[in-house]
Amino acid sequence: MRVLLTGSSGWLGRYLAPLLAKSGHDVTGLDVVPGAHTAVIGTVADRALVDRTMSEQGIEAVIHSGALHKPDIIRYPRQAFIDVNVTGTLNLIEAAVAAGNDRFLFTSTTSLMVRADVRAxxxxxxxWWMDEDFSPVEPRNIYGITKLAAEQACRLVHREHGINVAILRTGRFFPEDDDTHDAPSGENLKANELLNRRLTVEDAAAAHLAALEAAPQIGCDTFILSAPPPFVREEAGELARDARAVIARHHPDAADLYAAEGWVLPETIDRVYDPSRAERRFGWRAATDFxxxxxxLRNHTPLPFTHDPDYTSPIVRQEREACMC
Incomplete structure (x- = not known):
């Protein structure tokens, strides 16, 4: 299948593009900055570029993973988020319909589900036990607002034209340090987040491939992508009071393994992402979990996720290099 992949120079794109190719797909990468898997340089907000790329490359399916993200809020005005995240998504799915494509994947975010009270x-x-039916959805910033609007645009086009749509709300998978938490930090924080809100970039890529192949059976649906939590919904109350006791029930040696590493387990857990719908509907389950x-830690082997405190997105690197010229 000839697939257009937006965001091909980004963190997810560098894993997803080769996975798609290995699975037999012909991938055309589109991004605003160059990259190893990017053939077309430009913005999805440029409808003429989108239409031309669809036609010239004979695109049969679109995976739209390109976006302005939460860290970009400090660098770009709100209008830029509307142009890229909303107008760009509409450009792509309308072009996919015009080209006769039967499937469209949209990479969304669990961030849009984090209302003010959830964040508190x-x-x-x-x-909070957060599955795809969690409501009301009231994003707290322009990033979440535009991603939700893009989701709604995808659903609208599905209703009007019947194109199959998979909306994939990903948990955290980027390698850099968190921009709001500093204790614990680094690898300890990422390990903790695999309990309730994180997945690896490899698992995120695998989910996109599985959803692409299953799209005709999906129709139109939304999916949370996260590592499977070891907890059950009935433990939500105790997680908010004494998460370590709950963790010990499921993983009795976790505290000792953490102590040997100098790490700390979370005292409380305030939210849990439930990715079970993706497993039920298209067979994806994250390979890496807590x-x-x-x-x-037990076997003294490398940690199963990437941690890179110096990671910066390609667009930020390009801007920094331009300033140095």
Whole structure:
């Protein structure tokens, strides 16, 4: 299948493009900055470029993973988020319909589900259990607002034209340090997040491939992508009070393994992302979870995720290099 992949120079793109190619797909990468897997340089906000690329490359399916992200809020005005995240998505899915494509994948984010009260901490009932039916959805910043609007645009075009749409709300998978948490930080924080809100970039790429292949059976649906939590919904109250006791029930040696590493387990957990719909509907389940981290600590093998505190996105690197000229 001839696939257009936007965001091909980004962190997900560098893993997803070769995975698609290995699976027999002919990939055309589109991004605003050059990259190893990028053939077309430009913005999805440019409708003429999108139409021309679809026609010249004979595109049969689109995976739209390119976007302005939360860290970009400090660098770009709100209008830029509307242009790229909303107008760009509409350009792509309308072009896909015009080209006769039968499937469209949109990489969204769990961030748009984090309302002000969710960000403030657990509810009176305990940790927020967040599946695709979690509501109301009230994004707290322009990033989340535009990603939600793009999701709605995808659903609209599906209703009007019947194109199959998979909306993939990814948890955290970027390698850099968190921009709001500094204790714990680094690898310890990423390991903790695999309990409830993170997945590896490799698993994110695998989910996109699985959704692409299953799209005709999906129709139109939204999916949370995250490592499977070891918890069950009935433990939500205890997670908000004493997460370490719950973790110990599922992973009895976690505390000792962490202590040997000088790490700390979370005292409380205020939200849990539930990715089970993706497994039920198109067979994807993250290969790496919190148990994988403990196995690495136990066996003294490399951690099963990438941590790079110096990582910067390609567009930021390009801007910095331009300033140095």
């Amino acid at each position: 901490g657990a509810s009176e009932q305990g940790a 148990g994988s981290v403990l196995a690495a």
